[in-house]
Amino acid sequence: MTDSTLGVALVGLYVTVTLGLGWYGGRRTGATPREYFLAGGSLGRVVFPLSLFATLMSAFIFLGSAGFGYVHGLAWAAVIGVEAVAVVPLAYVGLRAWRAASAEGYVTPTELLGDAFDSDRVKLLVVAVQFGWAVPYVAIQAVGGGLLIETVSGGTLSFTVGAAVTMATTAAYLGLGGLRGVAWSDVLQGVTVVVVLVAAAVYVLPAARAADVAGALRTSDLLTPAGAAGFFTPRVWLSFLLMNAMAIIAYPQMFQRFFAAEDERAFRALLGWWPLMATVAAVLPVVLGLVGTQLLPGLSTPDLVVPELLATTAPAWVVGLVVGGAVAAMMSTADSLVLTLSSMVTRDLYRDHLAGDSDADGTAAWATELRVSRASTAALLGGGFLLALVATGRAPGVAAVGTIVELAVYFIQGNALLLPTFLAALYWPAATRTGAVASVLLGQGYFLAGVFGPAPAFGFTPFVPALALAVVGLVVGSLLDGAAAARSAPGTGAETRGGD
Numbered sequence: 001m002t003d004s005t006l007g008v009a010l011v012g013l014y015v016t017v018t019l020g021l022g023w024y025g026g027r028r029t030g031a032t033p034r035e036y037f038l039a040g041g042s043l044g045r046v047v048f049p050l051s052l053f054a055t056l057m058s059a060f061i062f063l064g065s066a067g068f069g070y071v072h073g074l075a076w077a078a079v080i081g082v083e084a085v086a087v088v089p090l091a092y093v094g095l096r097a098w099r100a101a102s103a104e105g106y107v108t109p110t111e112l113l114g115d116a117f118d119s120d121r122v123k124l125l126v127v128a129v130q131f132g133w134a135v136p137y138v139a140i141q142a143v144g145g146g147l148l149i150e151t152v153s154g155g156t157l158s159f160t161v162g163a164a165v166t167m168a169t170t171a172a173y174l175g176l177g178g179l180r181g182v183a184w185s186d187v188l189q190g191v192t193v194v195v196v197l198v199a200a201a202v203y204v205l206p207a208a209r210a211a212d213v214a215g216a217l218r219t220s221d222l223l224t225p226a227g228a229a230g231f232f233t234p235r236v237w238l239s240f241l242l243m244n245a246m247a248i249i250a251y252p253q254m255f256q257r258f259f260a261a262e263d264e265r266a267f268r269a270l271l272g273w274w275p276l277m278a279t280v281a282a283v284l285p286v287v288l289g290l291v292g293t294q295l296l297p298g299l300s301t302p303d304l305v306v307p308e309l310l311a312t313t314a315p316a317w318v319v320g321l322v323v324g325g326a327v328a329a330m331m332s333t334a335d336s337l338v339l340t341l342s343s344m345v346t347r348d349l350y351r352d353h354l355a356g357d358s359d360a361d362g363t364a365a366w367a368t369e370l371r372v373s374r375a376s377t378a379a380l381l382g383g384g385f386l387l388a389l390v391a392t393g394r395a396p397g398v399a400a401v402g403t404i405v406e407l408a409v410y411f412i413q414g415n416a417l418l419l420p421t422f423l424a425a426l427y428w429p430a431a432t433r434t435g436a437v438a439s440v441l442l443g444q445g446y447f448l449a450g451v452f453g454p455a456p457a458f459g460f461t462p463f464v465p466a467l468a469l470a471v472v473g474l475v476v477g478s479l480l481d482g483a484a485a486a487r488s489a490p491g492t493g494a495e496t497r498g499g500d
Contacts, residue, residue: 004154010320036178045269054190058333059144064404067302069289073222077286116425133414138384196325253336435478443470
């Protein structure tokens with residue numbers, strides 16, 4: 001058996017096991033939205049934290065972080081390492097959201113927003129924004145799967161085939177098992193991510209002659225706070241620290257996963273599991289990227305530094321296992337994100353606005369909603385696959401648009417800008433529909449103008465001034481609503497949330 005054949009076989013093994021978990025999860029999934037989208041709220045002290053961790057791990061970590069470390073240096077590890085500390089607000093905000101969902105029966109994050117602000121407008125606006133940022137992030141997972149499968153097969157399987165396999169497998173076990181199948185596969189994938197990163201380091205670092213590599217790095221700018229390209233100025237540092245810490249709470253797939261916890265003990269367990277796993281995921285890929293600058297200088301595709309390093313230092317079976325685990329990690333992010341988005345299509349759009357009154361409840365209604373969910377899943381994954389071809393310059397007449405990290409930061413920032421609205425829904429009873437709408441529109445509008453237009457960033461990334469506007473819009477809009485309510489009904493104690 002050739003090395004490439006062995007590598008492809010091991011990747012195929014991961015895919016087969018993942019499909020098996022999806023099939024088994026489907027056999028145990030009841031015929032209700034809460035069962036399909038939230039696994040019946042059954043994720044306990046092991047499955048819940050591992051599922052959240054695997055949901056966050058993606059092509060961004062395994063390929064993108066290593067590639068960004070290769071280009072910029074050690075500073076990137078510190079920037080994403082903030083996620084190890086951000087578990088504290090993650091757990092406490094998540095617990096608050098879980099309590100609200102348990103009391104009110106929420107299935108989607110936007111149901112919570114719609115109820116909190118008594119507004120379909122807020123709910124649908126956030127759905128639209130999260131869709132807009134999510135499709136490119138799904139595409140990033142297809143990019144990662146395509147690059148890895150093409151590399152491990154020695155080019156026998158093309159990028160297009162690899163990306164298609166990643167998306168098709170994700171669609172298959174999502175359709176089979178809903179969140180129960182996803183969560184069980186996430187346990188495998190969450191553990192696998194940590195194991196394969198350690199395995200990669202075990203094979204690569206001894207072969208790198210650490211003393212020689214360290215000496216060479218000390219003479220470069222790769223170990224400086226600003227990085228080799230001078231990218232990480234103090235204001236850019238602050239921008240990335242804020243966006244990474246905030247986004248992991250506001251990602252739609254993460255926020256919905258809060259609702260699936262079995263009880264409050266699952267959140268306490270999260271505080272124990274998360275810091276170590278997040279630290280490994282932040283540090284090891286960047287360290288491997290740094291080693292790659294010395295062993296593999298001049299890589300045309302920095303995102304491939306880890307598989308290229310393994311190909312020169314590890315036996316074929318290790319390469320296959322590591323690549324298979326990495327592909328699994330990418331599917332674990334795509335599946336969770338797509339499942340959440342399909343639940344929004346099913347409940348926030350179809351059930352609330354398109355289904356007839358006679359279809360509101362019952363088994364027949366859920367059968368229709370399940371078809372809607374599966375159709376939206378197929379559409380989202382298909383769109384992600386096509387966008388992956390475009391983003392990597394594989395569509396005729398289109399140039400590649402950037403590295404995995406450069407593409408991912410748009411999704412990160414766009415979702416982080418929604419966090420003030422989610423926090424207001426949970427913690428600020430005086431926040432109103434007007435404030436929420438203003439926050440979303442001002443934050444997203446300024447961010448887009450900063451990225452694609454003339455809006456100044458003042459030395460930060462566009463996220464920081466956009467975040468300031470989002471907070472100002474939320475506060476001012478809510479206070480104005482409150483003042484108007486007080487003038488129209490003095491002394492009545494009228495609620496100020498507002499409604500459509």
